[in-house]
Every structure is written in C-alpha cells, then in structure tokens.
Amino acid sequence: MTNDIARREPSPADVRRWRRYLADERAEASVYRDLAGRRTGEEREILLALAEAERRHEQHWLDLLGDRVGKPLRGDLRTRVLGFLARRFGSVFVLALAQRAEARSPYGADVDATPQMAADEQIHEEVVRALAARGRQRLSGTFRAAVFGANDGLVSNLALVLGISASGVPNHVVLLTGISGLLAGALSMGAGEYVSVRSQRELLEASTPNPAARTVLPDLDVDANELTLVYRARGMSPEDATTHAAEVLSGLATYNVEPDADAVEVDEHESVGNGWSAAVSSFCFFASGALIPIIPYLFGLQGTTAVIVAAVLVGIVLLGTGAVVGLLSGASPLKRALRQLAIGYGAAAATYLLGLLFGATLG
Incomplete structure (x- = not known):
C-alpha cells in the first residue's frame, strides 16, 4: 500500500x-x-x-x-x-x-x-x-477505600451542613453540626471497615483446608479413594475427580514423594488486608472529605456566602475524584467527573431544600 x-x-x-x-x-x-x-x-x-x-x-x-x-x-x-x-x-x-x-x-x-x-x-x-x-488490581483495595471514603465524607457532610444552614440556625450550630458529622461518619466508616475486613478474613480462613490433611494421603484406601470426594466437592465431574485422585495417589505410591499441595489445598485467596489499617485509612479518607464542606464556617463565613463557598470547594474535589476514577477505569475522565459532581450536588440540593422547608415551617 x-x-x-x-x-x-x-x-x-x-x-x-x-x-x-x-x-x-x-x-x-x-x-x-x-x-x-x-x-x-x-x-x-x-x-x-x-x-x-x-x-x-x-x-x-x-x-x-x-x-x-x-x-x-x-x-x-x-x-x-x-x-x-x-x-x-x-x-x-x-x-x-x-x-x-x-x-x-x-x-x-x-x-x-x-x-x-x-x-x-x-x-x-x-x-x-x-x-x-x-x-x-494492586490498587483496588486502597483505591476503593480512598475514593468511597473521601466521596462519602464530601457528599454526606455537605448535605448535612447545607440542610442545617438552610434551616436558619446560627453559624456556630452549623459548624458544630459539621464537626459532629465529620467525627460520627469517620468513626462509623472506620468501625465498619474493620468489621468488614475481619469478617471477610474469617470467612476465607474457614474455607481454607487443614494443612495436616496432606499427611494422611499415603494411608488412604486406594480402592475407596476418599480423595475423589475432595475434588468433586471443588466442582470436578465424578470422572475427572476419580482420574485426578488416582494420579495423585499413584504418584505417592510409585515415587514416594511428599503429598502435593494441590491434593487438599484450594487456590490461594486474594489478600484482603489488615483490619486496623483498613479502619484507619477509612477514618482518614472520610474525615479529609468531610472537612471540606466546613472550611468556610471554620473561617467565619456565614449564610449564603458560606453555602456557596462550601459547594464550590466540594464541587472541585468531586470533579477531581471523578476524573481519577475515569482515568483508572480507562473511561472518559470528564464524564466520570461530571457524574460525580451531579450525584454529590443532587444529594446536597435535596437536603438544602428540606432545610429551607423545615426552617420555614418552624419559623
């Protein structure tokens, strides 16, 4: 050509x-x-x-x-x-x-x-x-905790702060509510992540065969061949399980080798991390996100000005986290950023309107 x-x-x-x-x-x-x-x-x-x-x-x-x-x-x-x-x-x-x-x-x-x-x-x-x-795959666990933790902190605390602010309460009440939301949410995230990781590890450990089972393979009855049941329980067909078990036992008898780990062990499960490190990471990521909406109130801003500044700051961070998700997933960073922004602002707008409604009703 x-x-x-x-x-x-x-x-x-x-x-x-x-x-x-x-x-x-x-x-x-x-x-x-x-x-x-x-x-x-x-x-x-x-x-x-x-x-x-x-x-x-x-x-x-x-x-x-x-x-x-x-x-x-x-x-x-x-x-x-x-x-x-x-x-x-x-x-x-x-x-x-x-x-x-x-x-x-x-x-x-x-x-x-x-x-x-x-x-x-x-x-x-x-x-x-x-x-x-x-x-x-290497990043998946840490990345999930970072994105979901920070995003939860951003959206939940922005929604909380805007809802309370719209109700017309004094500025110090809004600030106290935001700080309380930060601590409560971060502690909840940390505790939840710890329980989740520990529970997953315990479930996986319960599914891991006893290594001592390998030592009894040479004593199995070749005719009965109970090892066949192990492979059938793993999902092999009866014929394939019988053939594979016979090969394992034949190798032990013929070559007098150590029992192969494949005879009784399942595939190594993926690492799920440490419960305490997951808890601390989730706490920090949520807290870092939840801090953003209360920054204008920490600096003394009030009313509509504080609401606008908080929304803008959170919007910038939401765009950033959305773009990162898009980059890592191979998708459009812009679309993911706008999706993240729309979801966050949608939740905040809903609570802000509710705050206005309750404020008008109570007033």
Whole structure:
C-alpha cells in the first residue's frame, strides 16, 4: 500500500497529516520506552515491544514523506503529557492514559495507513489494558477505600451542613453540626471497615483446608479413594475427580514423594488486608472529605456566602475524584467527573431544600 500512495503526488494537507502522525508515533514510542525504564522482567519486554511496533509505524510515514519530512514536529499535547508522567512516575495512571490514547487511533479511517497499522493500534489498546489491569488490581483495595471514603465524607457532610444552614440556625450550630458529622461518619466508616475486613478474613480462613490433611494421603484406601470426594466437592465431574485422585495417589505410591499441595489445598485467596489499617485509612479518607464542606464556617463565613463557598470547594474535589476514577477505569475522565459532581450536588440540593422547608415551617 505504501508504494501505491507514493506514486501519487501528495497534497499539502496529506504531508501535514503524515508529519503529525510521524510526530505522534515517535512520542508514543518514547512513552513506552520511558515506562519500560521503570519496569523489569516481562512488563519491560512487553513495553519495549510496543515501542518497536510504534517505530515500524514511524517508518511507514517516513517512507511516504521521503524528502518532505522537514523539521521534526512535537507530538500532540496528550502524548507529551503522557511522556512527562511516564518519566516522572511510570504509574498505573500513565498506563490508563496510554490505553485511552491507543483507543483514539485514527488509522482505521485513514486511507494512507495500512490495515496492519490499524490492527496494531487496536491490539496495543488491549495490551496496555492488560498491563494497566495488573496495577488496577494492586490498587483496588486502597483505591476503593480512598475514593468511597473521601466521596462519602464530601457528599454526606455537605448535605448535612447545607440542610442545617438552610434551616436558619446560627453559624456556630452549623459548624458544630459539621464537626459532629465529620467525627460520627469517620468513626462509623472506620468501625465498619474493620468489621468488614475481619469478617471477610474469617470467612476465607474457614474455607481454607487443614494443612495436616496432606499427611494422611499415603494411608488412604486406594480402592475407596476418599480423595475423589475432595475434588468433586471443588466442582470436578465424578470422572475427572476419580482420574485426578488416582494420579495423585499413584504418584505417592510409585515415587514416594511428599503429598502435593494441590491434593487438599484450594487456590490461594486474594489478600484482603489488615483490619486496623483498613479502619484507619477509612477514618482518614472520610474525615479529609468531610472537612471540606466546613472550611468556610471554620473561617467565619456565614449564610449564603458560606453555602456557596462550601459547594464550590466540594464541587472541585468531586470533579477531581471523578476524573481519577475515569482515568483508572480507562473511561472518559470528564464524564466520570461530571457524574460525580451531579450525584454529590443532587444529594446536597435535596437536603438544602428540606432545610429551607423545615426552617420555614418552624419559623
């Protein structure tokens, strides 16, 4: 396809577009190399392979441009930001951004790009998605506690403060209510997280087989083969369970080896963390979010001014947490930010209206 394109005289618009693609490919390859520099082992090799693929795409545009390459252009703003973040952090956030960048590839609709290049970009998105998924799994517990804790603190205390403020009570009452809401909510979140983590760990521990069961395998009746029941209880069909149990016992008898852990143990369950660390984290995240709505009252602001300032401060933080959720999930940061803002403001508006209603009724 490259030769066919090269036979026709490209228009100035073609040349500009090719040069932009060339700059973007170079910038993306640089991002992957920078990320690879912060990785080891398999992840490093995968990232370097992605960089090599971008180099092949770069060569395609070089071949088309020929002597029209001109002065090297800079990559687009998104790619340059990616490169900066990759050099400074090399985190899952960068991989999530790279995943979105690959998803926006224009090659599928560009006649000057080969079908192989368009296919490469789609596959690159999946490769980066898989790499980012590893980091998302590592972050999932902490990230969940951070986002939900802070968001709960923001929304619940903003709603509480605005509802009380709208009822017309004095400023010191609003402030006292906000501080009480902060402490009550943070303590509740911390206690709830501790109970949740401890309960989950106890349930998982109850499902873990007794390691001592391995020592009795050599004494099992080969004809009765009770080990078959273990595998059937795990979900194997009777035929598969019988075959696998026979293989395990045959290996013990033939080679006189130690019983394999697979004979009685289930797959290792995911770590659920420590109850106390989860409780402290939830307390701190909720408290940090719940502090935002009462800041204007701490500085002496009153009435409508305090309400507006509190709403603006909370809105900014809601937009930030929503954007972070969007980045990590590979979705649009703007949509997630606006969704978070709408939910938070919706809850606050409802309690504010109720406060106005109760204030008018009591008055």
